[in-house]
Amino acid sequence: QVQLVESGGGLVQAGGSLRLSCAASGFTFSRYRMRWYRQAPGKERELVADITSAAGSTNYADSVKGRFTISRDNAKNTVYLQMNSLKPEDTGVYYCNVRNVNAMDYWGKGTLVTVSS
Numbered sequence: 872q873v874q875l876v877e878s879g880g881g882l883v884q885a886g887g888s889l890r891l892s893c894a895a896s897g898f899t900f901s902r903y904r905m906r907w908y909r910q911a912p913g914k915e916r917e918l919v920a921d922i923t924s925a926a927g928s929t930n931y932a933d934s935v936k937g938r939f940t941i942s943r944d945n946a947k948n949t950v951y952l953q954m955n956s957l958k959p960e961d962t963g964v965y966y967c968n969v970r971n972v973n974a975m976d977y978w979g980k981g982t983l984v985t986v987s988s
Contacts, residue, residue: 872897873977875895875977875978875979876979877893877981878892878893879892880982880985882987883957883985884986886957888953888955889957890952891951891954891965891982891984893951893952894948894949895950898971901924902924903969903971904922904923904924905921906967906970907919907921907952907967909961909966909984910966910981911963914963920939920941922943926943938955938956938957939952939954939955940953958986961984962986963984964984965981965982965983
């Protein structure tokens with residue numbers, strides 16, 4: 872079955888950096904667009920970034936453009952989110968997501984990112 876396991880979260884001061892990883896299994900990773908979402912306390916889950924199957928195209932939320940970079944390694948079935956110049960408003964649980972051909976969403980359990988001011 873589809874499994875997504877996020878890692879790399881933690882506590883960091885404002886201006887710092889973190890690199891999140893999401894290890895995928897149970898599907899042909901290289902064929903699917905991958906997404907990173909986040910959910911801040913008391914807020915809706917929002918799309919942060921996505922990347923096409925061959926990594927030919929990426930998209931970012933306006934709030935993270937220029938600071939975050941999504942990438943993938945299809946040989947390792949892993950998608951990454953490099954987060955630089957972190958701000959307190961980046962605090963939240965970060966989730967990896969894949970949507971199958973039937974539009975069913977799969978989620979990992981998330982990794983917590985806390986940015987202190």
